[in-house]
Amino acid sequence: EADIYQTPRYLVIGTGKKITLECSQTMGHDKMYWYQQDPGMELHLIHYSYGVNSTEKGDLSSESTVSRIRTEHFPLTLESARPSHTSQYLCASRVAGGNNEQFFGPGTRLTVL
Amino acid sequence: SQKIEQNSEALNIQEGKTATLTCNYTNYSPAYLQWYRQDPGRGPVFLLLIRENEKEKRKERLKVTFDTTLKQSLFHITASQPADSATYLCALDYRGNTPLVFGKGTRLSVIA
Numbered sequence: 001e002a003d004i005y006q007t008p009r010y011l012v013i014g015t016g017k018k019i020t021l022e023c024s025q026t027m028g029h030d031k032m033y034w035y036q037q038d039p040g041m042e043l044h045l046i047h048y049s050y051g052v053n054s055t056e057k058g059d060l061s062s063e064s065t066v067s068r069i070r071t072e073h074f075p076l077t078l079e080s081a082r083p084s085h086t087s088q089y090l091c092a093s094r095v096a097g098g099n100n101e102q103f104f105g106p107g108t109r110l111t112v113l
Numbered sequence: 114s115q116k117i118e119q120n121s122e123a124l125n126i127q128e129g130k131t132a133t134l135t136c137n138y139t140n141y142s143p144a145y146l147q148w149y150r151q152d153p154g155r156g157p158v159f160l161l162l163i164r165e166n167e168k169e170k171r172k173e174r175l176k177v178t179f180d181t182t183l184k185q186s187l188f189h190i191t192a193s194q195p196a197d198s199a200t201y202l203c204a205l206d207y208r209g210n211t212p213l214v215f216g217k218g219t220r221l222s223v224i225a
Contacts (some may be wrong), residue, residue: 063121090156099145104156
């Protein structure tokens with residue numbers, strides 16, 4: 001079982017609300033990632049980080065932001081949620097360097113009404 | 114940009130048969146290629162990694178091959194079971210600070 005946690009697991013909110021999805025890992029991994037995935041569809045990388053104070057945008061244009069103040073914590077924030085943000089959000093982490101597996105969290109299922 | 118294709122969206126096979134999933138990519142070969150399993154509503158789980166200089170890797174009923182000339186990896190599950198039903202993702206792993214490039218996945222259904 002991977003030591004990577006996401007909260008909340010499920011969230012239903014109204015349009016316009018600000019939300020933060022939490023992701024923490026206890027493996028000391030430098031690399032962390034956020035993906036968006038609709039049911040039965042492919043993973044889309046939205047943000048990643050290679051260490052404290054390092055953040056990069058992924059392939060999918062996103063209205064979210066991330067921060068990396070501590071190695072173990074990589075929260076994702078939506079300033080103003082919209083129905084188009086309804087999706088599953090997966091956090092992942094990995095040891096620096098290649099040749100290493102990536103660990104995924106259980107995901108947050110977000111529904112914006 | 115790098116493109117990665119997995120042979121089909123869905124594959125149905127009979128229990129006990131060997132399932133073979135294909136992952137093709139364009140442009141330059143990765144240093145490593147990884148395979149993951151994803152069950153509905155859950156995050157992917159790592160299965161196997163193969164290096165560019167390895168032809169084949171095995172783990173229990175799983176076998177992965179990697180052909181950098183064909184730019185292709187094959188993923189085999191022998192003696193398949195209904196519990197093997199899931200979506201299988203391949204991912205390209207390059208040296209340096211680049212994220213894994215994931216394929217869209219192949220949904221495997223093993224029918225009893």
